[in-house]
Amino acid sequence: MAKITRSQRASKTPVQKVPAKGAVAAGQPKSKTGGTAKKFPKAQKTRSPKPWTAKEVREAFTRFQKANPEPKGELEHLNPYTLLVAVVLSAQATDAGVNKATRALFPVADTPQKMLALGEEKLRDTIKTVGLYRTKARNVIALSEKLIRDFGGEVPRTRAEIESLPGAGRKTANVVLNMAFGEHTMAVDTHVFRVANRTYLAAGKTPLEVELGLEKIVPTEFMLHAHHWLILHGRYTCLARKPRCEVCLINDLCRWPEKTA
Numbered sequence: 001m002a003k004i005t006r007s008q009r010a011s012k013t014p015v016q017k018v019p020a021k022g023a024v025a026a027g028q029p030k031s032k033t034g035g036t037a038k039k040f041p042k043a044q045k046t047r048s049p050k051p052w053t054a055k056e057v058r059e060a061f062t063r064f065q066k067a068n069p070e071p072k073g074e075l076e077h078l079n080p081y082t083l084l085v086a087v088v089l090s091a092q093a094t095d096a097g098v099n100k101a102t103r104a105l106f107p108v109a110d111t112p113q114k115m116l117a118l119g120e121e122k123l124r125d126t127i128k129t130v131g132l133y134r135t136k137a138r139n140v141i142a143l144s145e146k147l148i149r150d151f152g153g154e155v156p157r158t159r160a161e162i163e164s165l166p167g168a169g170r171k172t173a174n175v176v177l178n179m180a181f182g183e184h185t186m187a188v189d190t191h192v193f194r195v196a197n198r199t200y201l202a203a204g205k206t207p208l209e210v211e212l213g214l215e216k217i218v219p220t221e222f223m224l225h226a227h228h229w230l231i232l233h234g235r236y237t238c239l240a241r242k243p244r245c246e247v248c249l250i251n252d253l254c255r256w257p258e259k260t261a
């Protein structure tokens with residue numbers, strides 16, 4: 001029988017496949033249901049609140065001044081030295097707790113010399129109700145020694161010199177300069193930090209950013225008492241967990257989106 005030979009196969013040509021109904025074309029994202037996913041526009045970034053105007057800032061502090069013309073710090077003290085000690089003790093502690101301890105301390109140790117005479121052990125016993133009292137007692141003794149050695153037993157009047165003292169930071173220096181010497185400084189504690197950010201009066205990621213931001217916008221005539229007004233506002237009205245928006249003096253100016261009144 002003759003051998004039958006098959007003809008050479010024709011060269012293959014690519015055939016474009018047509019997707020079946022409901023199928024997804026190549027390169028198209030699939031949706032959860034198997035069809036082509038819709039392309040959504042990118043989510044817009046949340047806009048920051050509108051900054052306060054100079055007129056609004058002045059209005060806010062005018063209201064604070066009218067409500068409390070002469071605000072006072074709540075740390076009890078007898079002189080610049082006892083103020084310095086009280087502020088050092090107040091780190092991570094309440095003013096009320098510090099006052100309770102210093103009412104027995106300051107009558108017997110109101111100068112660096114008397115504090116050294118009292119000694120670290122007795123100092124610890126006197127302030128043991130204050131958080132971190134061991135470290136704080138050590139710092140108070142050390143700063144008292146430095147005051148006598150380097151500053152003639154007097155509290156220095158510059159920020160850098162106060163910050164050089166054991167246990168004293170920028171906030172401590174600002175409080176002492178403001179309350180003891182009448183300097184226009186802005187001490188930023190947790191209350192000031194919260195109020196400045198929540199209201200968007202001077203938003204900042206760090207206490208220093210908030211401090212510098214407030215210094216730029218607060219009118220000069222309000223600077224002496226500005227940080228006291230903000231501290232008291234944060235302590236008694238703009239509370240951390242449950243702000244009392246219904247009695248807030250600056251409710252209409254506040255930029256906080258979650259205010260309740």
